[in-house]
Structures are given as C-alpha cells and as structure tokens.
Amino acid sequence: MDPTDIARWQFAITTVYHFMFVPITIGLSALIAGYEITWLRTRNEQWLRLTKFFGKLFLINFAIGVVTGIVQEFQFGMNWSDYSRFVGDVFGAPLAVEGLLAFFLESTFLGLWIFGWDRLPEKLHAACMVLVHVGTLFSAYFILAANSWMQNPVGFAYNPETGRAEMNDFVAVLLNKVQLVTFPHVILAAYMTGAAFVVGVGMWQMMRRKHTDDDRTMYRKAVRTAAAVVLVSGIGVAITGDVQGKIMTEVQPMKMAAAEGLYETEQPADFSLFQLGTLDGERETFSVKVPGLLSWLATGSSDGTVLGIDELRERYRETYGQDPGEKYYSPRRLHAGDPADLLDVPADDGPRDGGRGRRGLGPARHPQGSYAVRPAVAVGRRRAAVPAALRQLLRLDLHRGRAAAVGGVRVDDDRAGGLARGEHGRGADVAHRAHRGLRPARRGGGAAAAHLHPQGRRPPPSPRRRARHRPGRRPPAGLRLLRAGRDRWSSRPSGSR
Amino acid sequence: MELTTVWFALIAVLWIGYFVLEGFDFGVGMLLPVLAEDDTERRVMINTIGPVWDGNEVWLLVAGGATFAAFPEWYATLFSGFYLPLLLILVALIVRGLAFEYRAKREEASWKRRWDTAIIVGSFVPALLWGVAFANILRGVPIDADHEYVGGFFNLLNPYALLGGTTTLLLFLAHGAIFVALKTDGPIRHRARAFAIPATVAAAAAAVAFLVWTQLLTGTVASAVAFAAAACALLAGLGAVRAGREGWAFAATFTTIALAVAGLFLALFPDVMPTTLADGVGLTTSDAAATPYTLGIMTVVAIVFTPLVLAYQGWTYWVFRKRIAVHHIPLPTAAGAAPPVP
16 A cells, blocks of 8 residues: 555545544534423423433544544645645635634533533523534534535636635635535434434333333433434435435536446436446446436436436546546646646656655655546536636545545446546546646557556556557457456556555 | 734634643643542542633644644645654544543443543643644754655654653643642642642743743744743742742743743744755745635634634633532442433
C-alpha cells in the first residue's frame, strides 16, 4: 500500500466510524428533549426516568461522536493538505462556522444539562437539551454544505494565478441545490436511526425479567413514541431520497450510470436488480431488470431518458478532449508554472520512497496530498451555454477516494474501471484536470495510459495492457474477456494492492 | 487594519481561549493521582471540570476551523507537517474525552482505574506536545519552496521545543492545581494549595527561560512587553496562592497563560510558519490567507457569534461556581434506569 491508500483508508475509517454515532445523537437528542418536555407537561415520573435513562445512552454516544469529530476536522489538513490548499477558501468557511455556531452550542449546553439537574430551573434544563439538538442540526447543516459543495461545486471561481478555488458567493454555497435535499434527507435519516435505537433498547428492556410491570409500561411509552418517529421519518427519508436521486442524476450522471451499471443510454431505462459483468467492466453479461424503473427513479417519468456510461464518456471526451480519469490535476504543479507538465506526469516516475528529500522536486512532490478533480458532469443543454472558462466546475473527489478504499471488491473495481474504460481498473481514481486551456497535447495511442498515476503509484502498464486500453480500438468481446481473465489470474499488477 | 491581521489576531485569541481554559482541564487530569486519594476524591476532581471540559475543547476545534478558513496554506502546511505530534495529541484527547464519560458507567474498581489512567495520560500528552508544537512554529521548521514540511518527527524534539513543552506542562499543572483549590473544599483543597506553590515556582522558572529564549529568537518590543507582563502576573499568582487567595491566584495564572500565548503570537507575526531552510519559503499571514471575500464573511460571522458564545460559556461557569466537596458526591447507585429523582 502506498501512503495515499493508507491515507484514504484512515480517512474513510474515521469518517464512517464518526458517522455511526452522529445520527444516533442527532435523533436521540430530539427524543430526549421531547421526553423531558413531556415530563414537564404531564408530571408523569416515567417520562423523567426515560429522559435520564436515554440521556445516559446519549452521552456515551455523543462522547465518541465528539472525539472522532476532532479528528474529522483536522484530517483534511493532515491527510489532504493539497486539497485543503486548493479548496480552503471555500471549504474552510462552513467548517469554521460549524465550530462557532454548532460545537460551542452543543458542548456547552450538554455540560449544563448533565450537571445542571439540581442547579437549573426545570424549564431551563429542558431548554438545554433543545439547544443541544439545535446545535446538532446546525452542525449537520454546515458540514453537509461543505460536502454538497464537493458533490456539486457552486459559488466559486477558479483562480489560475493562485491555483485554487476561491469563493465568490457564500449564500450559493449554503443553498446549493444538492445541499437543500441532502440536509433534510440526512436529518430525517438521523431521526429514524435515533428512534430505531430507542425502539430497540426499549423493547429489550420490556423483555427483561427484572423489570416490574410499571417499568414495562414506561418502556412501552418510549417504544411507541419512537416507533411513530421511525415511521414518519422513514417515509420522509424515502421521499427525500427519491428527490436526491433525481438531483444526483442531473449533477453527476456518470456516478449514477456507473452505480446502476447502465452502459447504453436508454429510454425507458430498466433498473437492474442484479447484474454480472465482464471482469474488465466493459459490459454486462447477465442481469435481472425491472423495466422502466430506472427512468422513473432518475427522471420522474417512466419513459425518461437516462444517459449511459458510454455516451457520457463520449461527451466528456468532446468537452475535455480526454477520458475521465486520464489525468490528474494538481494546483501545486500549476504553481510550478509549467502547464505542459501540469497534467502530464509519467507514471514510471519511480516508486515513492517516502523520502522527504524528494519532495519539491517535480512530480514526486505530492506523495500524500494529491487529489482528484473531475470535470463537471453536468451535460447537455446547460453545458452548451457555458463558456469554456466557466466549465471549470471542479469536482473534488474525496468520495471517490473513499470508494477506492473499499474498492477491494472486485466487482466494484471492474465496474468502476468501466468509467475510464478500464485504463487503470480503478474508477475511484477517476480524475481530471478541469482547465481546458491547459490541456496537454494528445498523445498517440496508449501512451496516455502511462500518465494516469502521476505519483508513480502504479507501475507502467505493460504494452499488452496499453494495446487493450487504447481508445477507439476495441478487440472483440470474447478476446477481451479472455484477456481480462488472464490479466486477473496470471499477471496481477505488481502495484500496491 | 488588514483583514489578514484581524484574522491572525482572532486565531491568536482562539488559541489563548483554548490554553487558558483547557489548560486547567489538563492540569486537573494530570493531578488526579497526586491530589486525590480515593475514588470519591477523584470524582470530586473530575466533577470540577465535568460540565466545562467539552466546551473548552471546542476552542481548539474552532481554532483549527478558523485557520482552515482564514489561512488555508497555514492549515495545510501545519497539519500535514506536524502529522505525528498532532496524531498523538488527537489520540490523547480521544481517550481522555471518552474516559470522562465512561469511567462512571461501571462500578468495578479496575474499570475506573483504567479510565483514570486514560485521563492522566490523555492530559499529560497534549499539555506537553502543544508547547513543543508552538515552540517549533516560532523557531521555524524545514519548509521547502512548495510550503511542504520536509523534516522528520525527531526534528521537532529540539531543546528549545522541549523547553516549550515543559513550560506548557508546568504552567498547566500550576493552573490546574490552583483551579482545584478554587473549586473544591476539604482535604483536596488543602492538598491542591500546598501543591500549587512549588508547581507555580517551577512553572515560573521554565516560563522565564522559555520566554527569554523566544524573545532572543524572534522577539519584538510588543512580545517583550507581553512576556514581561506574563511574568509579573505569574509572580502575583505565586503571592496570591501563598496568601491563600485562590480566586486571585487563578486569575493570575489565567492572565499569565493568556499573555504568554499572546506574546508568542506577537513574536511570530507576520510569519505564520517560518522556514529554517535557506532555499525554503516560509509562510506569512498574507501568503497563507484566504481571499478578502471569505475573510469578510468570516469576520461578520465572528463578530455576531463570538460575543454570544462568550456569554453562554461564561454563564456556564457562573452556574457551576460553587465549590465541590466529597459530601456532594452521591453514593453509588445501581446502574440502569433508576436515577435519583431531583
């Protein structure tokens, strides 16, 4: 494994681990505030006991959420420093605002809530938990705004002089259309998760022999209220998820096409429940499909057109003059002032030696910090009206990085590989320069494939692989399948995996 | 004043807030085995910081976030360059934070003992390493022309930085001891007062050496004034603690840390990450800054919300202003769903 892979693993593990606790605490804080307010209204002691019982469970989850959250905030700089340099002007702002608005609110009022039972008036005490919940909502909003910007960058311009993305409309960043659907989706999912947690714990307590009937009545209250929340928020999750799917199809059609394994543009498009494909990810061999469902999911109409991988790829080529994933983009190289070199770094630059001394010397200088930038995937009518200079919508690919981290699954790998037409068998690295003016001269034939991994993370492809991946000349399917099998079993890339 | 200068000052304020607040948290954590003799006394000590430690730690998060937004280059160079010390600090903060919430969840002595160890180590490591990190920033580290740190981990453990680490460690110990004396009653309070005197003397010795060295290294007139004022405050604190005036003593160590950190930032300005390499390029506030547009938005947000945060955090300290003693700690209750009714 090279350092970039390890950094991806580390980032992904921290993020996933962090987010195991966060939805529970968002949902639980709302329920606990509800229980405490109900106690104040009804004066039924059972609601107070529920408040305290679930308050304890809230705390131990919240503690893990907080401490992993610190890592979360710091690891952008620790692992992805070039990314941070490039996007800090846009991406840092929501993070800083999150700290100031949300983290202080949550932690301060949680401290008051835990230790304030006999120091604060009852209503004020309940208000503390409400404020903790408001803090979690603020926190979710700002961090999702940052994430939505990564999914669909808006409100910024790329500055070639500084080589970074610079914000010009903070409101646009906060009201990104991806954000507007992602936030309700995530919050409803958090309510659903927190409430499901209460249902599970409450039912377990109801079954335990040690409890009296009175206690069972109490836990039944918790289960019933939480089950109602699960139901309502679950419906909301489905609705917002559907809207989100349509928006993602619009802003990232390639991601959705790849996720669905849709190679050809179809109208109506079928939804594949199960699909087998060739090992090189070039085409499907077997699938179970529901007719028209993908059209309905992606466009809202059962005979809508859904773009497939092959057509999208052609459009990218027309727009950017290269395949997705053919080149990396790095602002540091731009700084170095050699546009020809910008995206065009030989893969056989030698293995990363981890030696600090190499940094700052040419392409090997970013062992950890490089990140991938994909082109705007918005295509079609909107694209036509936009001048080339504005097409630099840079899509920053931490998420793809995460997919890479879990991409050990061969099927994923191959399917993703189809994105870049198998040029490196690893769609997660699909990466792009976004600056049309800096497009390097096209190289003949398969030489381009040698430049996919600018940091030398991969050995140069063998001539055979080059031939296979040469754009525009595809051997017959049967031959490709055989070759894929041979590659798979006889000559594994001697790379890091 | 330029916005970059404003943001340099604001980040200095965030670090000052972090060190003066979490400083006594760390001190209390490190002193757990020194000042408490049984589990109840340890609980008393932990309860002095229980309601506030999490809020104190947020100052660090906001300092990190503000650096990201206002000085992306600084954030990138600092956090990637100081990877290993930061990782150690983060691990320490993780186990420490968990320990506060988890130690009381089971009654077994071994369970509590292990979490107590986590609190002690988790307080000791950051208290030492923050000083090491800041000293290195001031001294300069090998940063190449691409703003990348090219030194190793042990490069950071030079004598000056270790003195810096010792200084923060001892200052936080004294600050924490005085805080325990201020917030508790009974035998712990007496032990804390007794411990605070040698701790303050030791902290003063280290601080004077470190600040003089810093002044000689990169000092300006302004930093000299701040350092001198910090030294005076620490001497006043020593007098107050000897006289048994815990409130004044705490105010004095609070001021000392605030002035010392302010002095460090004054000595650093306008650099943010000086380099020691001849062909390297260090970072200054203007090199590292975000665009005026972003800084402007952040300034508005800071102006609106910082007073609010200060108000409610201050209110928390007011709510929990009473001293805590052993008799306030409830007897162990059966774990589970039967908490005492208030």
